[in-house]
Amino acid sequence: MTDRSKGSVDRGPKDTPLTAARSRAIELGPEEFRRLGKELVDRLADIQAGIRERPVTVHGTPAQLGALLPAPALPERGTDPEALLAALPDLLFDHSLLNGHPQFYGYVTSSATPTGALAELLAASVNANVGGWQLSPIASEIEKQTVDWLRQMLGMPNGSSGVFVSGGNMANMVGFMAGVRAKMPESIRKKGLASLQKKWLVYASPETHTWIQKAADLFGHGTDCVRAIPVDDELRADPVALASMLREDREQGHRPFLLIATAGTVSTGAVDPLDEMATLAKEHDLWFHVDGAYGGFAAMLPEQRDRFRGLERADSVAVDPHKWLYAPIEAGCTIVRDPAILPGTFAYRPPYYHFDEEEAETNFFEYSLQNTRGFRALKVWLGIRQAGRAGYEELLRGDIALARELYDRMQGRPDFEAFTHGLSIATFRYVPEHLDLAGSEREKYLNELNEALLEAVKKAGELFVSNAVLGGAFVLRACIVNFRTTTDDVRAVPDLIAKHGKKLHESRTEWRKRGE
Numbered sequence: 001m002t003d004r005s006k007g008s009v010d011r012g013p014k015d016t017p018l019t020a021a022r023s024r025a026i027e028l029g030p031e032e033f034r035r036l037g038k039e040l041v042d043r044l045a046d047i048q049a050g051i052r053e054r055p056v057t058v059h060g061t062p063a064q065l066g067a068l069l070p071a072p073a074l075p076e077r078g079t080d081p082e083a084l085l086a087a088l089p090d091l092l093f094d095h096s097l098l099n100g101h102p103q104f105y106g107y108v109t110s111s112a113t114p115t116g117a118l119a120e121l122l123a124a125s126v127n128a129n130v131g132g133w134q135l136s137p138i139a140s141e142i143e144k145q146t147v148d149w150l151r152q153m154l155g156m157p158n159g160s161s162g163v164f165v166s167g168g169n170m171a172n173m174v175g176f177m178a179g180v181r182a183k184m185p186e187s188i189r190k191k192g193l194a195s196l197q198k199k200w201l202v203y204a205s206p207e208t209h210t211w212i213q214k215a216a217d218l219f220g221h222g223t224d225c226v227r228a229i230p231v232d233d234e235l236r237a238d239p240v241a242l243a244s245m246l247r248e249d250r251e252q253g254h255r256p257f258l259l260i261a262t263a264g265t266v267s268t269g270a271v272d273p274l275d276e277m278a279t280l281a282k283e284h285d286l287w288f289h290v291d292g293a294y295g296g297f298a299a300m301l302p303e304q305r306d307r308f309r310g311l312e313r314a315d316s317v318a319v320d321p322h323k324w325l326y327a328p329i330e331a332g333c334t335i336v337r338d339p340a341i342l343p344g345t346f347a348y349r350p351p352y353y354h355f356d357e358e359e360a361e362t363n364f365f366e367y368s369l370q371n372t373r374g375f376r377a378l379k380v381w382l383g384i385r386q387a388g389r390a391g392y393e394e395l396l397r398g399d400i401a402l403a404r405e406l407y408d409r410m411q412g413r414p415d416f417e418a419f420t421h422g423l424s425i426a427t428f429r430y431v432p433e434h435l436d437l438a439g440s441e442r443e444k445y446l447n448e449l450n451e452a453l454l455e456a457v458k459k460a461g462e463l464f465v466s467n468a469v470l471g472g473a474f475v476l477r478a479c480i481v482n483f484r485t486t487t488d489d490v491r492a493v494p495d496l497i498a499k500h501g502k503k504l505h506e507s508r509t510e511w512r513k514r515g516e
């Protein structure tokens with residue numbers, strides 16, 4: 001800068017030249033990097049080798065864990081990175097819920113691929129900003145290819161496009177926003193939703209994940225705009241009921257604009273009738289968004305094709321590679337049929353962005369809410385290349401078969417009731433033999449017992465399941481998105497759970513008798 005500059009100039013200490021040595025607070029030389037990296041990978045390999053012997057769950061209150069961390073004051077001086085890195089694997093693995101354990105069946109959280117961990121190291125090393133093509137040429141092309149491979153897994157039409165985001169919530173929200181842009185008047189970009197005359201309505205079943213409430217609230221629509229589609233016995237949206245809701249709402253002068261289907265619900269793995277819903281969306285000029293965060297990838301299995309028919313007609317689909325493609329967290333993706341819709345939704349072009357207008361260069365900052373973006377696609381791209389479509393088909397098919405095995409085992413036992421099996425989710429509850437209760441008393445007792453049982457199972461640490469509430473019944477829920485789980489693992493589950501159930505029931509029975 002010269003004195004002629006009108007901007008302010010921050011002048012540093014003029015006479016102290018800065019040399020390469022100034023980086024020593026944070027730099028690792030190549031030899032040190034090699035050594036520390038190898039030591040870390042060695043330790044991680046040992047931990048992986050012994051993962052079966054570890055408990056799935058861990059104990060410790062926030063205060064107890066906090067006490068394991070450094071003193072609360074911001075560290076004044078640095079510490080030798082070798083010592084820091086040597087201590088970290090044990091700190092983390094001794095105090096984490098191990099979703100890479102073969103007996104982990106909780107939520108929709110998968111075991112993570114080891115190559116995914118290496119890909120994260122690579123992605124961080126190249127440190128690509130996959131917001132602008134010029135900032136990340138090869139990374140941008142890899143992301144584009146990965147999105148297209150995911151599109152092929154889902155069977156969506158050639159020419160669709162998409163973007164990586166942090167997870168399913170964000171992927172669904174991007175789909176929601178695309179629907180707003182596509183269906184609502186362009187003028188709301190400037191004037192906001194308050195300028196609209198009609199009530200603009202969204203349709204989703206009550207089995208939809210809570211992202212829909214978050215989206216409706218945060219984007220200013222309000223949660224009242226979400227209309228609940230009734231569900232059938234298998235907890236799938238009822239298209240006949242939906243059709244009459246749409247007709248009635250139109251007659252009232254409202255404007256339905258967004259239809260949401262779920263392909264693999266969180267509670268039971270139910271897949272909404274996508275084809276019928278796609279037809280209704282077309283008839284009523286609705287944006288058709290499919291939440292396939294958990295189940296979407298099962299569409300690639302030939303034996304599931306009927307169940308997923310209509311997915312290819314969606315305007316937008318959310319999927320979560322960090323679920324059923326076993327990518328390390330975080331990796332979500334939105335795929336849209338119309339490649340112009342994401343830039344149409346998210347692009348603003350202020351003067352300080354000088355990227356080449358050349359069409360072939362995709363600038364992903366124009367595809368979602370983010371500006372600077374990490375290289376999330378790499379671990380997913382690597383996983384797809386490592387396993388191939390055939391490899392993933394086998395893995396997904398295996399998870400589904402294991403959930404079926406678990407459901408069948410539970411059904412065959414006198415001390416369990418099996419509830420549902422959908423995709424790779426099985427739900428069931430423990431029912432003590434010769435239980436002398438009936439009706440609502442029985443239900444109440446079983447709810448309390450199974451709630452306590454869930455806690456007891458978590459505490460014991462031999463396996464991890466989560467829960468669902470189905471028609472008022474508190475049930476245990478195993479969701480298998482775990483390439484490490486074997487048939488033997490699953491066959492061990494009923495006994496592992498029953499022994500705690502029996503103990504809890506016995507102590508409760510004693511207790512009741514004493515109270516009498």
Ligand SMILES: *Cc1c(COP(=O)(O)O)cnc(C)c1O
Binds near residue numbers: 294
């Ligand atoms: C997991 C899940 C979500 C939320 O995804 P995150 O990756 O946790 O943000 C949304 N919908 C469904 C159906 C899911 O299974």
